[in-house]
Amino acid sequence: MKRIQVNTKPSYEVLIGPGVLSESGAYLKGLFPDSRLAVITDSTVAPLYLETARESLTAAGYTVSTHVFPAGEASKNFVTLSGILEFLASVPLTRTDCLIALGGGVAGDMAGFAAACYLRGIRYVQMPTTLLSAVDSSVGGKTAIDLKAGKNLAGAFLQPSAVLCDTDCLRSLPPEVFADGAAEAVKTGVLCDESLFALFEDGSLTVNPAEVIARCVAYKAGVVERDEREQGERKLLNLGHTIGHAIEKCSGYRIPHGHAVAAGLAIMARSAERQGMTEEPIADRICACLKAQNLPVVTEYPPDMLAEAAGADKKRSGDEITIIVPRKIGRCALEKIPVSGLLFTIRAGWREN
Ligand code: GLY
Numbered sequence: 001m002k003r004i005q006v007n008t009k010p011s012y013e014v015l016i017g018p019g020v021l022s023e024s025g026a027y028l029k030g031l032f033p034d035s036r037l038a039v040i041t042d043s044t045v046a047p048l049y050l051e052t053a054r055e056s057l058t059a060a061g062y063t064v065s066t067h068v069f070p071a072g073e074a075s076k077n078f079v080t081l082s083g084i085l086e087f088l089a090s091v092p093l094t095r096t097d098c099l100i101a102l103g104g105g106v107a108g109d110m111a112g113f114a115a116a117c118y119l120r121g122i123r124y125v126q127m128p129t130t131l132l133s134a135v136d137s138s139v140g141g142k143t144a145i146d147l148k149a150g151k152n153l154a155g156a157f158l159q160p161s162a163v164l165c166d167t168d169c170l171r172s173l174p175p176e177v178f179a180d181g182a183a184e185a186v187k188t189g190v191l192c193d194e195s196l197f198a199l200f201e202d203g204s205l206t207v208n209p210a211e212v213i214a215r216c217v218a219y220k221a222g223v224v225e226r227d228e229r230e231q232g233e234r235k236l237l238n239l240g241h242t243i244g245h246a247i248e249k250c251s252g253y254r255i256p257h258g259h260a261v262a263a264g265l266a267i268m269a270r271s272a273e274r275q276g277m278t279e280e281p282i283a284d285r286i287c288a289c290l291k292a293q294n295l296p297v298v299t300e301y302p303p304d305m306l307a308e309a310a311g312a313d314k315k316r317s318g319d320e321i322t323i324i325v326p327r328k329i330g331r332c333a334l335e336k337i338p339v340s341g342l343l344f345t346i347r348a349g350w351r352e353n
Contacts, residue, residue: 002214006139006221008159008228014139014221016214020166021052021127025060028125031161032098035123037064038091040084040111041102044071045129048172053102053127065091069110073253076106076146084114098123098161104130104177105137105257109152112143116156123161129169131181131209132258135188135216136237138163140224151245151253153314157229163217167210175294180258182293187239187265188216190286193330200289236332238315239324240265243346246309250301262295271349272325279328286326287352303350307343 001017015027028037037057041050046068057064067087069080093099101111101124108126115124126138144155170178182205189197196215199205205212220237227234244264248255269283287297299306315322321339326332337345 002210004214004217004221006159007225008141010159010161012160012162014163014165014217016134016165016167016217017210018166018168020164021049021169022056022166024053024127024164025056025058025062027164028057028062028098028162029060032123034096035062036091036093036097037062037100038088038093038097039064039066039100039102040069040107040114041066042069042071042075042104042107045103045107049102049129049166049169053100065093071106073106073146073151076110076144076151078145081110081114081117081145084111085118088114088118093118093122095119095122098125100125100127101138101160102127102129104128104133108133108138109142109144109155112141112158112160113145113155116143116158121158124158126160126163128163128165130173131170131178131213132184133181134165134167134170134213135181136184136220138165139217139220140234141228150249150312150314159228165213167213170209176256176259179262179293179295180256183240183258183262183265183290183295185212185216186286186289186293186295187237187261188219189289190265190269190282190326190329191236191239191332192216192219197285197289197329200292201285203292205293232334235315235322235334236324239326239332240268242310242313242315242321242323242342243267243306245313246306247299247301249309249312250305259296260299262290262293263297263299266290266297267299267346267349268324269326269349270352271345272327274348275345277325277327279331282326282329283349285329298350298352303343303346306346306350310342310346311339
């Protein structure tokens, strides 16, 4: 099992490896010896992993309450949040108790936000079951729900007390859901360095996901430690996301996040390279890694439609927007551009050849 320390306030460990769910009770007993636990999960994950988690937690002596909400991004709203909060109050969970988010990005973001709101903040633990939540969303304390105007528009920063990532859960993922996480992982490789990026070029993600997840988490932990509230460096983690979010929005959220980010990353890499902003050729290498995971590197939505959608992104401030420009593998830069410049940026990288 791999262990990574995230030195935020509070600091916490990320445990990654096979069988972690079965060991979760014994591990948490060391952190919260006398707490009551409430597990929040969704209708896809509950039949697969809720019993394993509950058995381990009750075997460690915990009283465990559970709440299951309907799976899917459409659930990430005030109605589901209110259901979770009412459930926590009915248990009742107190300030010394702990909430557990079992599932993918939706369960983690929403249960994390419930933990941030309930009694003005209680502790919570992330148990990611998808690759996307393992490499990205379970670490770093971003919690949120969606509003009609867009994704993740209401939320809070609250670091978890632990992240327990059982890599056995990845085996049940449909290929397209695994690919969603692969997009965030490849993004991390572009940001981090050649040695992590090489793990996507040599196929390690499929052969040894625990190693790749651990390397991605270690990189993200460092960024979050230096910039917990996304005032500067953490913005780099949004590489490919401005165009990616625009693709998601143009599709009416039919295209899943990771697939949209993959196309956004590819467009951004080609755009940077064609504008002479890169220090070496990178677009073909990035696109090859994405294609190897059956991820898209183009989009059907035209540049003007994407530019309009991207201009409404929550990362816009006034008439400017910060884009993340890949310069080489392991070096990306934040660039403020006028919102009116988005169309040029997207057009430059939109076509594959
Ligand atoms: N998913 C990007 C971040 O946590 O900042």
